[in-house]
Amino acid sequence: MRIDPLDTFISHYKPLVENRLENAVTQLEAPESLKNSMLYSLQAGGKRIRPLLLFATLKAFGYKPEMGVDTAAAIEMIHTYSLIHDDLPSMDDDDLRRGKPTNHKVYGEATAILAGDALLTLAFKMVGSIDPETADANVKLALINTLSKAAGAEGMVGGQVADMEGEGEKLTLKELEYIHINKTGRLLAYSVLAGAEIAQANQSVKDKLSQFAHHIGLAFQIRDDILDLEGTEEQIGKPIGSDTENEKNTYPSLLSLEGAKKALTEHISQAKQALSTTGLDTTLLEQITDLIGLRNS
């Protein structure tokens, strides 16, 4: 029985987080140029996979997805800041992101760095200010501490450093997985685990959702690598083959394209397997899993 097919769900909940993001930045008492730079990247499109994962997790527990909107906005702010900083000339030096000029191309490097800093900083206030009826003080603190861990040196930022250091070197699959579990996986996983935290799930269910999140994180990155080879510039919003050109270690470069596709199928299957053991209504999470494995952009 499909009570809530994914497309209806997306069309309802994607605007919810997008409006929250817009309001949170618009109402800041801050220089207009800074706010414009923050909004530019927040509104540059994107699938909002992380917010959707959080909303779908709450739904799986029988909770209202609306309860996750502030946390979802915080996650999207952190995801967005990481893209702004990654695109900088001293990092990946990308001119295009989702088919539009990158933040520093429009606002200059200094403002882009500061817009990233401001988004990262604001994210913690979003979580710290969740309505007390949605999450009590201890739940909010748990959300803040795990967000810091997932996004910082022990998570996303650490993965980005490892990724940079691996460029031009031949990595093992284990090293590549370390990079992607941290660089991409940890924030995707956080989106699921934040939902479990708000729903005050028991540890056993959290562990199963962790397993699920681990596999979709890797699936997400493998799909990304495959798209860089097989997608069109229109689909992915940047030139095809840029990973190869930048001597990035990717799943296809390590496993061959066919091997990467096999690994993708395997992670998708294990993600669904983990879901099936939770005892929750995981219809939407399964559909998002397919979306991650099959997406074209």
Next chain:
Amino acid sequence: MRIDPLDTFISHYKPLVENRLENAVTQLEAPESLKNSMLYSLQAGGKRIRPLLLFATLKAFGYKPEMGVDTAAAIEMIHTYSLIHDDLPSMDDDDLRRGKPTNHKVYGEATAILAGDALLTLAFKMVGSIDPETADANVKLALINTLSKAAGAEGMVGGQVADMEGEGEKLTLKELEYIHINKTGRLLAYSVLAGAEIAQANQSVKDKLSQFAHHIGLAFQIRDDILDLEGTEEQIGKPIGSDTENEKNTYPSLLSLEGAKKALTEHISQAKQALSTTGLDTTLLEQITDLIGLRNS
């Protein structure tokens, strides 16, 4: 009666926050290069004025300064990240900071940006993880939310953007004050107000400490501007006159050197006036106020 003269206080409490900073970074499970880059700037010296303000505020309430150590470390992480990002080529392009090569000169731009990001992210976990006996969950959330506000678009980052936009333009005193209240003042003020929050001060005392913090924040910046003209390179750890060279708006450039000195004396005096109305034992805070007004580095 001087129970606790400032030098004894500093020699006791400065190492406390410095050890906390070192431990917090050393124990991270993260790439060594990232941790080294974070530690390099955290350990580059500095007066630790913000931690000392927090400790002295707790002391003024009759609380143990030790209660502030995690918050002090968080503040110093945020202060340090802001210096790393400010020094970048696309920002102030400084090669020296406190007489040592800036972070990006040693670790490269990309790692410097990411070390800053990691410090900012870790700061919120420091506050979120304070021992529950020191601060209950609601106090910790208040500390996190006000830290985000003081450090982000509505505070320090906003001030930095306004400062950049004002370069090469002739600002009014009001515009210059807006910049410095935000760029420098907000985090200094937070150091005092965080102490009041941990001590669970009433609103009236918080308001008086806000006044105090406002004046020491401006005094700090005016002293900085004066030192840029009158200090030695050895004292301030970077070339003299760099503000003038960068066409920065400063208090001396707006008010003349003599006018700036007069404004400094006035803010110091108003800061002490505000302190005297709090009813607290403010001996140490007064001494730190003098330190801010008279410092040579």
